[in-house]
Amino acid sequence: MNPLDPRLAAIFRPRSVAVVGATEDRNRVGGRPLHYLRSFGFAGAVYPINPKRETVQGYRAYASLADLPEAPDVAVLAVAGDQVQGVLRQCAARGVRSAVVMSSGFGETGAAGAQRQAQLVEEARALGVRLIGPNAQGVANFQTGAVLNFSTMFMEVPPQDGPVAVISQSGAASVMPYALLRERGIGVRYVVASGNDADASVCELALTAAADPDIRVLLLYIESLSDPAMLAEAARLARSRGAAVVALKSGRSAHGAQAAASHTGAIVSDDALVDAFFERHGIWRADDVHGLVNAVELYLASGLRAAEHLVVMSHSGAVGVVCADTAERFGVPLAQLDRSTVQALARIVPGFATAQNPVDLTASLLTDGSMFGRTLDALAGDPQADMFLVGVPVAGEGYDVAGMAADTARFLRQTGKPLAVSAPQASVRDAFRAAGVPVFTHETDALAALHQVSRHALLAQGASARDARDAPGQASPVPGATRTLSESQSLALLQSAGVPVVAHRLCTSAHEAVQAWRELGPDVVVKACSGDIPHKSEHGLVFLNQRSEEDVLRSYEECVARVRSLGAPLEGVLVAQRVRGQREFALGVKQDPLFGTAVMVGDGGKYVEALKDFAVLLHPFSEQDVIDKLARLRIAPILAGVRGEPAVDLQVVARAAVALGGFAAARGAQVVSIDLNPLIAGPAGTGGWAVDAVVEESVAGHG
Template identity: 50%
Template sequence: MTDFLTAALAPQSIAVIGASENPHKIGGRPIAYMQRMGYRGKLYPINPSRRELQGLACYPSLADLPEVPEMAIVIVAGDQAIAAVEDCAARGVRCAVVIASGFGETGPAGKAQQDHMRDVARAAGMRLVGPNTQGLANFGTGAIASFSTLFTEMPPADGPVAVVSQSGGMAAMAYGLLRERGLGVRHVHATGNEADVGVADLAWAVAQDPEVKLLLLYLEHIANPALLAATAAHARARGLPIVAVKAGRTAGGALAASSHTGSLANEDRVVDAFLRRHGIWRVRDPHALALAAPGYLQGWQPAGRRLVIVSNSGASCVMGADAAEQHGLQIATLSEATRRELAARLPGFATTTNPIDITAALLSNSGLFSEVLPVLAQDDAADMVFIHIPVSGAGYDVERFARDTATFAKASGKPVAVAAWQESVAAVFRAAGVATYANEHDALGALAQIADHMAMLREPLPQAEALPMPALPGASGLLNEADSLALLAAQGLPVVQHRLCRTADAARAAFAELGGPVAVKACSRDVPHKSEHGLVALNLNDADAVATTFTQQWNQLAAMGAAQDGVLVATMRRGRHEAMVGAHIDPQFGPVVAVGDGGKYVEAMRDVALLVPPFDQAEVVAALGKLRIAPLLAGTRGDPPLDVQALADVAVQVGRLIVAAQGRIASIDLNPVLLSAAGEGATIVDALVELKDSE
């Protein structure tokens, strides 16, 4: 571990500045928690009005301590907090946790004070957590620099889960939901305003802990995507799944996140692409964050999405099948051999097709689970099993049901989730180590999430290539269409045949060379959207019309005061569908590529997928398959399938180009890209490239 990681997660000595005798006050809670959890380091309460505090010697100031503590918890407010941080930096404290609020979240003046504390800390080589943080808690070491009420309401237990959150409230909520499920939690860290240390820093830290088997994140902004990506790569290598809530999905949510943390929210669809690229599973809220935790901790590795449903109720079988479809799970088709073997074990009135209704016979034969489940284990079609028990209790041998289910899950290695709304029944299954939920939607949601997440993590990651820098003009700003198409053609992209003309005679010659019909379009770096100004003419089929249109467009450019870069004469191409490919440099995440439905309604319909390079054709094809236009791409109502592979290749090439340009290309817009039938290719018929100044 680096010095910071050691000081933050396993400090040998901790000072509490603003300590309180009252274990229920913010200044008293960290001390009470650490004494209760057996913190083995040295604990130094600081309070000038007391000599002793919670059974510990108390000191008037940091300067009076017998040693420089590795960590200081700053609980005093306002100017006192600023002075305390300055003191800590001067004394050589390695990590300060500033619980005090009233800084960056309050406005510009508070932000300036917060920045001052950060600058003082950085100048001294000290790391700053907060301000406005609930604090850090490591139940593995007993170092609890936190005042969370939940640690009193729901007693801690060390375990394999780590929670890192920008919000203290969301950290506490995730912790509470996990403890409610009986799961131990080792790390609960909140970063607050993130003047210095952010979620990515602490995520990296806890990912180094070999006892952590599941990492849960709550983010309101992603200040250090490179470090988060490195954490995800390390986690993938050691088999540590990461699940995240990224708040601020909507415009309103983004505004709320900004006012709450003093930070700007990231563009949500780019966040989706970034998290997906790095194998981080995104969920909607802290409830969903904890939902699948039992399955992750049991090491579920479903081979696919095929599900077997078993219940003692026919209605539950039907409802389970409905819920499975909603979650995108397939009802497995069992083999004839499996069905025959089930029929030999079940009553004649039971159902042996999937879903399997074992009926109320479960009441009289408590061994039915032990008879049915091993049969399913032998069927390759059964990737996972869902057991729904809507009725049980007195007269049922619930302990045997749970024991048999747990034995099956361990022996077969297949993911098994149980739904039991009766808490008395659910508690028995949980005690046996079975992932248990109150209803079918939660149980199947957990199965579906882990199936999808594990499939994502099994996909080989395309590696970044060392690409040559493309030849680019020296100037910045928009390139005209001819220059944009030339840049793309030089990279091997399929651009439409065209000629740039500066006289009517040249336009006639271009028509004669290309043959009709042609499109005639004004070409000016000052007019990126030509159709809005009537500067596009389509389907011209004789030389005189081309020459006349040239003259009209040339003169209109002059009348508009726009640069007369020329007029394009281009072959008219007939595609079966208009697609688009675009790319831009996101200020947080770097190059991002968009691919999907194109045409003039592209912004209104927004049926595009975002991808973070590097990626390959297979990843693009998979992303296109999730769009609303997927049925059209696959061919429908007698139309042939479209050349999705050609579109994917354009997207891959555009991703390579914008990465190779090393920031010089600000954006690329290819719309439309005309798609032909499968095997017949794609053609870029309009392009716009924007350059940035070289640094």
């Protein structure tokens, strides 16, 4: 699948450009694109549209689009907002099929502007014209000089073509990464600020950039993730050739999903769904603009290469220890050097007698610069050494910095292993950067980048494996009226889905309750059953330790009386076998209008909302995916077994999660949400039981 629209591709690589609202003043919106087109060497035809001038910035001017000698590939609209719709019609009449609308006064201004924007998009689609914007800062291609953009940044920070694309909904968030990358000497090919995303979304523009085979890193700033299917395709296309996609998603999406009556709907936020979507498609999520660009040098040097163990090398013992401490904070384990590596190092580094990582070159590096390259060579073949941090805390007269940089560059070429250098001195960083080596001012940034690239590689591998295994899930329509099923109805649905359910009976009389106790006892739980009271414990409607006929009779009558006092309908009283296991889990389903069926799995019990130790997966997924997610929870060490306890049966949890996801996805909008809490799991191999559940369904779907 490649839904790439050639009309958008034409904006990225136009052969001819018209600027409507062109002006001689390069500091105005209608003047700056013309200035950039000339300054940055655009070789195509440029047509300023200005009826009052014969030339604009050295280009022959035209009174209107109708007067042009050809239909340009793209028109830049730099006119007042109330003129845009008229100019759009002129574009269509002249055969222009692509436009960058820089004009403001649309969705960003409020309800009236949003209505104008909707009318503009409706007409553009009817006319067959694709729009970037409105309120767009524009598009820049620094390979061809097609800079249809009015940012001042390109005047301040000279561009250079390179294998990076920045696609952003925000103008400022497009040029901040650009400036940071250029400061590091990294070239950027595309800088796109899409504005209101009224027609072409940032996701579709990301796909357009990803289609360029020279792009190796795609950086995205997303405010509203409105087209996840297009972004998934962009990520797939990038992964297919080893390119990395890093996204900064701000805020929380407000796409109309309603919080379900269950706890699951409350705790599985839109942001958690975004995390799950990014992970599913191998997209690394950055926390801020610095995080968006921090690892770009490493991506370009070593690509998406999975690595697990780190070697730290420095000529300062203190720096080595600090780096090791920082690595532990990131969860990056140090390599245990092989005996043959230790022996090789002992012949290079004075006094090196035992297996040490961090590797301390000592002050001897000052008198013997060759130690640096020889140490790298000795480490290169170590079976655990698959990524490297080289600390250069101080260097100056007497240090062969150029030789160190050359040795490191050679090491990178020969091994391809991720390697980062940290050096506080600008002159040292310049030398390594000139040799093509990723270099950072602080060891924290260096380790953050190493951690990101190595983990991102695993993320991408998982996404590719899922692509080969599973068809993507489908978005769910937003439900209308909903109803909450009783516990009895909910458990019956779960059992039909293949989830193991505790033995229970729905009783409508005290006699039936006593009979159920005799069948399921001697220890049972008695609970009121009403769809209007999904969380019974909050109303004192759950009775434990029911071990006699008298206990059951008393609890039955109490359930009836309390539900009556609440004014709720009573379906009956549930008598369930009391089961004991090793750990309680919470599982839930949320149907999302953008991302489809989402399944939550995590620590259960009454504190699930407070502790929020859970993971989210998007359907479809495998049992192994669930187990991998559980291994990342805070409770993971407990699940593995501590203080002589056996490991918990995670397989029953994984099977239940997969069953819930498949059940809900097959029914689409009919099942709005599911809250299963708790699922009690026993020791490994013993299974488990769903003890309580709430299913919310669509009234329309049910009907």
